[in-house]
Amino acid sequence: MSETKVIARVAVPGVRKEQTDGAAPSSAPSPAAADAAASSALHALAPRADFPLLAANPDLHYLDSAATAQKPRVVLDAIRDYYETSYANPHRGAYRLSHAATERFHQARATVARFLGVADEATLIFTRGTTDAINLVAAAWGAANLEEGDEVVVTGMDHHANFVTWQRTAQEAGAHFRIAELTADVRIDLDHLASLLNDRTRAVAFPHISNAVGTINPVAEIVRMVREKAPRAVIVLDGAQSAPHLAVDFASLGVDFYAFSGHKMGGPMGSGGLIGRRALLEAMPPYQTGGDMIEFVHDDRTTWNVLPYKFEAGTPNSADAVGLAAACDYLSAIGMANVRAHEQSLVVAMSEALASIPGVTVFGPPATERSGVVSFALAGAHPHDLATILDEHAVCIRAGHHCCQPLMRRLGVSATARASIGAYTTLDDVRAIREAVAAAARVFGG
Amino acid sequence: MTNLDSLYQEVLLDHYRKPRNKGVLEGATAQADGRNPLCGDEVNVAVTMEGDRVAAVKFTGQGCSISQASASVMTQLVDGKSEAEIEALFERFHGLVTGTAPLAEGEAKQLGAMAAFAGVSKYPTRVKCATMSWHTLRKAMGHE
Numbered sequence: 338m339s340e341t342k343v344i345a346r347v348a349v350p351g352v353r354k355e356q357t358d359g360a361a362p363s364s365a366p367s368p369a370a371a372d373a374a375a376s377s378a379l380h381a382l383a384p385r386a387d388f389p390l391l392a393a394n395p396d397l398h399y400l401d402s403a404a405t406a407q408k409p410r411v412v413l414d415a416i417r418d419y420y421e422t423s424y425a426n427p428h429r430g431a432y433r434l435s436h437a438a439t440e441r442f443h444q445a446r447a448t449v450a451r452f453l454g455v456a457d458e459a460t461l462i463f464t465r466g467t468t469d470a471i472n473l474v475a476a477a478w479g480a481a482n483l484e485e486g487d488e489v490v491v492t493g494m495d496h497h498a499n500f501v502t503w504q505r506t507a508q509e510a511g512a513h514f515r516i517a518e519l520t521a522d523v524r525i526d527l528d529h530l531a532s533l534l535n536d537r538t539r540a541v542a543f544p545h546i547s548n549a550v551g552t553i554n555p556v557a558e559i560v561r562m563v564r565e566k567a568p569r570a571v572i573v574l575d576g577a578q579s580a581p582h583l584a585v586d587f588a589s590l591g592v593d594f595y596a597f598s599g600h601k602m603g604g605p606m607g608s609g610g611l612i613g614r615r616a617l618l619e620a621m622p623p624y625q626t627g628g629d630m631i632e633f634v635h636d637d638r639t640t641w642n643v644l645p646y647k648f649e650a651g652t653p654n655s656a657d658a659v660g661l662a663a664a665c666d667y668l669s670a671i672g673m674a675n676v677r678a679h680e681q682s683l684v685v686a687m688s689e690a691l692a693s694i695p696g697v698t699v700f701g702p703p704a705t706e707r708s709g710v711v712s713f714a715l716a717g718a719h720p721h722d723l724a725t726i727l728d729e730h731a732v733c734i735r736a737g738h739h740c741c742q743p744l745m746r747r748l749g750v751s752a753t754a755r756a757s758i759g760a761y762t763t764l765d766d767v768r769a770i771r772e773a774v775a776a777a778a779r780v781f782g783g
Numbered sequence: 784m785t786n787l788d789s790l791y792q793e794v795l796l797d798h799y800r801k802p803r804n805k806g807v808l809e810g811a812t813a814q815a816d817g818r819n820p821l822c823g824d825e826v827n828v829a830v831t832m833e834g835d836r837v838a839a840v841k842f843t844g845q846g847c848s849i850s851q852a853s854a855s856v857m858t859q860l861v862d863g864k865s866e867a868e869i870e871a872l873f874e875r876f877h878g879l880v881t882g883t884a885p886l887a888e889g890e891a892k893q894l895g896a897m898a899a900f901a902g903v904s905k906y907p908t909r910v911k912c913a914t915m916s917w918h919t920l921r922k923a924m925g926h927e
């Protein structure tokens with residue numbers, strides 16, 4: 338079950354890697370990645386050739402990685418290899434193939450846990466993604482703990498997955514739903530947040546990074562504040578935008594729950610997870626019921642399986658867990674510090690390039706303090722029109738409310754245009770979006 | 784004309800920048816709201832009916848150029864028309880923007896400003912923007 342494998346590297350970037358001896362395909366990026374890490378943002382940190390879709394569309398400028406990331410070949414290979422060599426229903430069969438499938442599934446959990454700084458891998462529960470993970474906490478923890486008169490706190494920048502889930506959970510329990518307001522440059526107003534915290538506060542849920550504008554929130558400071566002023570509160574961190582872009586160490590974050598999505602990390606759609614503190618998870622009732630999550634089913638009652646299985650009812654999505662683990666290995670080989678450095682230099686360059694076009698407004702804090710997200714507006718042009726014109730230039734961006742209607746209200750807009758960066762983004766993509774937005778300004782400027 | 788030029792024709796941009804019949808209609812006899820939750824566009828269409836004829840029509844709302852220009856052009860086209868005439872106009876518009884009934888030779892003149900929306904058919908993601916105000920009008924008149 339050793340995770341240490343000798344990786345047979347080939348000299349040409351992006352060329353299909355050789356496999357290790359009888360094991361899963363190597364999840365390392367091509368060797369060019371390591372060299373690129375040290376070089377400028379002119380080149381992709383993750384070589385384009387590693388991503389079949391990008392390799393097949395050399396002129397495409399994919400700037401929607403905050404919505405979902407393109408898939409490295411090693412992820413697709415790992416999933417295929419699992420289905421072709423080790424596939425059966427995990428945890429069920431007494432035959433060797435089922436055992437092999439179970440082993441690969443368990444290895445995947447260990448890999449993802451290690452990637453996110455989780456020492457106790459049984460506290461990592463596989464889910465369909467961030468939304469599913471937050472719903473798990475809200476439903477299971479909320480049902481057992483929230484009472485009438487309690488208070489639940491979110492922020493004005495929360496994604497609907499956090500905002501709506503806690504809004505409904507609070508309302509169903511008769512608890513008060515509080516919203517921490519934002520500063521003018523779209524940070525959480527920490528003074529206002531502090532004023533909302535008290536002994537009745539039972540849950541504080543907020544994003545590690547704002548998906549809509551890219552603000553990186555001061556988690557350590559907020560955690561300190563919550564522990565001091567709201568000692569009965571659990572802290573739920575929405576990590577959908579941090580797991581793919583920052584080095585995440587659950588142990589040192591100090592939060593109680595961390596939710597993330599595999600597909601934003603280059604893993605398959607429908608993968609992701611929830612990390613929680615063991616004591617909290619053990620005290621929580623199950624989320625869904627069914628196969629695998631039981632210990633013993635009596636006629637009149639049922640007892641639950643141990644962690645993590647208590648929260649993984651039904652046949653697990655083991656193939657996508659294997660794919661997610663390959664994505665974690667791919668990112669690990671590049672190095673998350675390198676990913677952050679690459680994306681930071683590009684977000685600065687892109688923000689400057691766009692802000693230099695007359696009529697463009699970029700939302701949020703200074704670029705150096707954002708993840709790889711540039712949320713912007715062009716005077717006189719609706720974001721939806723901008724996205725269409727950019728698409729004509731083969732530039733893919735998102736236009737809309739980004740599942741953040743409460744934030745859009747606070748910004749005083751109905752929608753923004755959002756360009757977002759990944760490890761495969763380059764300065765050529767920055768050039769392309771600048772030219773496309775300038776062209777849009779010519780259509781709508783008159 | 785490139786696809787983009789045919790989408791963003793001057794007529795359309797003119798209606799976007801200077802929408803006609805935009806505002807609240809006092810004494811409206813019917814109204815409805817339309818919304819595109821994906822992009823946040825919204826429109827309210829209010830009409831005053833006299834018999835089965837539209838005696839007055841106005842819209843309010845906000846959204847992209849296609850949705851706002853479409854609402855503006857629609858109010859001009861349906862003003863004074865009967866419900867049956869409006870249904871026929873909608874059917875023509877729908878065929879035009881979805882591409883199921885493209886602009887026929889020499890038809891542009893007859894269709895007037897409606898013809899400016901023919902370019903939408905090249906952009907499947909924008910069809911909803913163009914049809915939202917029409918669906919909202921039909922909802923107000925009890926046809927949806």
